[in-house]
Amino acid sequence: MKYDFLSRRLLLKRVIALSMLVAVEGLIPACAVTHTIADPGSQTALSGEVIDLTISEQLFRLDGRTGMAMTINGTIPGPVIRLKEGQLATLRVTNRLEESTSIHWHGILLPPVVDGVPGVSFAGIDPGSTFTYQFPVKQSGTYWFHSHSGGQEMLGVYAPMIIDPIEPAPFSYERDYVVMLSDWSFESPETLFSNLKKQASYYNFQKRAAGEFFADVGRMGFWPAVQNYLMWDQMRMDPTDFADVTSYSLTYLMNGFSPGDNWTGLFQPGERVRLRFINAAATTFYDVRIPGLKITVVQADGQNIQPVAVDEFRIGVAETYDIIVEPVEDRAYTIFAETIDRSGYARGTLAPRTGMAAAIPERRPRPLRTMEDMGMSMEGMGDMKDPHAGMTTHEVEPTGDIQTMKPSDDNPHREHGSGVQPEQGLQPTPARDADDQGRSKIPAAEPVKHSSDDHGPGNQMVAEYSQNRLGEPGRGLEDSGRRVLLYTDLKSLVPYPDQRDPDREIELHLTGHMNRYIWSFDGKKYSEAKEPIRFRYGERVRLTFVNDTMMEHPLHLHGMWMHLENGAGAYLPRKHTVIVKPAERLSVAISADAPGRWAFHCHLLLHMEAGMFRVVEVLEP
């Protein structure tokens, strides 16, 4: 967007706002207001054969400050769209901005021309014009939609989409709420991006400073502490690097409410409450728990899974999880969504009556990256193996619920090339016994040595050894003492029809340079690699991601499901967005059943904008 334009508009709008404060009230999320005051049982939703959406600039008021936002139908988040599986959806999107816009239906299977990515599926929606999206609804579950133009998503252009199934859900509940997590900054996306390009640690106010060093000396001893700090300096890495943008600039929102404004969902004690969590944040991973309640995860990315009971789950940017909770006591429960870097949290409440609140938990200490996150060799590292050991300050001792990977017959140190060439001599693929609910082999159960390709100057490091980390809860959750949802817990409720072994593997490396805030695949930004990644129509192809960076990346493929190869045999879960952990090698199987050009990218908005983006093209036979 044009920055000068925004400033001018901001000035104009502020003048108007002085005389029309009422207009500001309209920006308080309508869905939340409605269900907490008028109809606690449901959130206002748009449904029917034809739905009209308008994207416009609006003032957004949060915790006493006012900023410029871009909204769908005037609210943040935009209105819930509720469709029925099997219907024909017609969505007319009108652009009232002074710049081009777009809407992408995240996780929805549809023809490529209505996928809504400017430059890949269409030209975008010009100012003043209306674009009509029309597609048959072929799935059900919890999804969302958002702008795919520049930084608009971060400015508020996102909203939930619920598709009710034809067949009744395999679980029951009396209450149904969307819990949409997001992040808001009063700085423009351009400013955030520019600050990170100029000083990558701009927003990190949790660096290891002198006080922590002396505490570590006390805990670890002088030499081990000095060695540890020098080791990170020697590598020119920062072990506190968890979030590019932190609470220094962000306010973390739940259904558009700040923690202080406390979004509240009502229940009667004894009711089963379905919560549809959607992470619509531009850059924030959340760890979600509801102290006092056991969480049963029933859907992941809109897809039914075999129910898993957990205490906490990590939701990456753009993922969705549907959970069931059964509050029996007549009291309030806090929905606590702590950010991955622990610099802040989103918060809401489940309560029998409005105006109630429960205790807000203490935030946990900021975690640290370890050598494992760097993909350092696990052999011969001696005491370097885990510099994190002895440095944690968690009050709970580890419970050991981290699953141990079973050794496999796979050659542990096979060399892999990189790039998108089909691999000859594929490794064995997971067993396909439909009756076997037991674990099948997970690709890359043993460390795989990185090839000699260092992906050029724009890539800071490589994971010398990468392996799957699907059985790990993720950095910062390993010692929580709680049962945390693992990717290996995700098993589809029913086996999906295409049970073929992939006959081709495409390996893609996640690369970047933290110091210059460069993000890319295989060391090349999108502008340096515009040629699409090609799938043949009808083929079953394995995409293997190798994360050569020290950050988690939520990878999103448009148009087709990614079947997460997590050892669930015939019950591989399908996802539209998968988190790839640092130094992880993770595989997904894809049935290339959607001809056309599709976007594939990291869903951290600024990583995508920095170049971590590709076009996938499914070629017709």
Place this chain on the structure above:
Amino acid sequence: MNGPGASTGCSERLVAAALVFLLGDGTVVPVIAAPPSLESTATATTPNGKVPAGSTGSKASVTLGPSTMQEGTRPKFVPPGDWPAPVNDQEHRLFTLVDVLEFRPKTGAGQSNGYRWDVEGWYGGDYNRLWFKTEGQKGTAFKADYDVDFQLLYGRFIRKYYDLQMGGRVETQSFKGSNVTRGLGVIGIEGLVPYDYDVEASLFIDQNGAVSGRLSLTKDLWLTQRLILQSRFETNAAVQRVEEFTTGSGLNNMEFGLRLRYDIRREITPYVGISLDKSFGETASLVREDGGDPSQIRFAVGMRAWF
């Protein structure tokens, strides 16, 4: 973040259109972009019927047909050339770092109040940048009056941590009312070495062939999340004696400084500092002849900023 051309293109106007592009080799390639639907058909062929070479690396925001066609396969859809780029990862930015901007009160007889600046910055993208640097000082041990220099360099990002820089430098000194100026060629490297030291090393050749060099190292020590101690080391050396610039051959000087700054914002950081500056050998003699003091301790108060 939308790139140039973001405002162009209207989906409703995406009716069948024939677009003609000139390839680099002058071949005229018609691309027929049909309505953007699943049923659309698109062709991308040269007059002789051959599939054109891939467009990788082409500046044009159009992707032609695939360069390696599978037997009988072709995409059903070719994006028209007036579509915007899906992401804009090639933005150019302007960065200016005022690393040192300080006042140095006189601390002894024969000294005057001094000041100093050290500013650098760049304009460009992630890999190629136009760098500018300026340093200046008054009342330092190295020279009695003014010393100002300016560099303009092209820099390329190499080896993951360094900018290789080449360009020119102009240096002006004034001493007892008379000015001297010289032009120099510069080749240098700037970046982050292991253990997180920012290093800048430059080699200069002036218009008369005199060779000199400069090395500086800085490191930040985080006392708190906002209170940062920067240590700074700088040294100059020359091959030839250039008397009018008070430069002897061999090691000229070494300076070690500590600056304690406070991040009001990351961009705005006032500081106090102390620096120890010592000239050596021929240079020290020249400084003494000029009435200067070859060994000084100076205090400083200043402001570091970037934008």
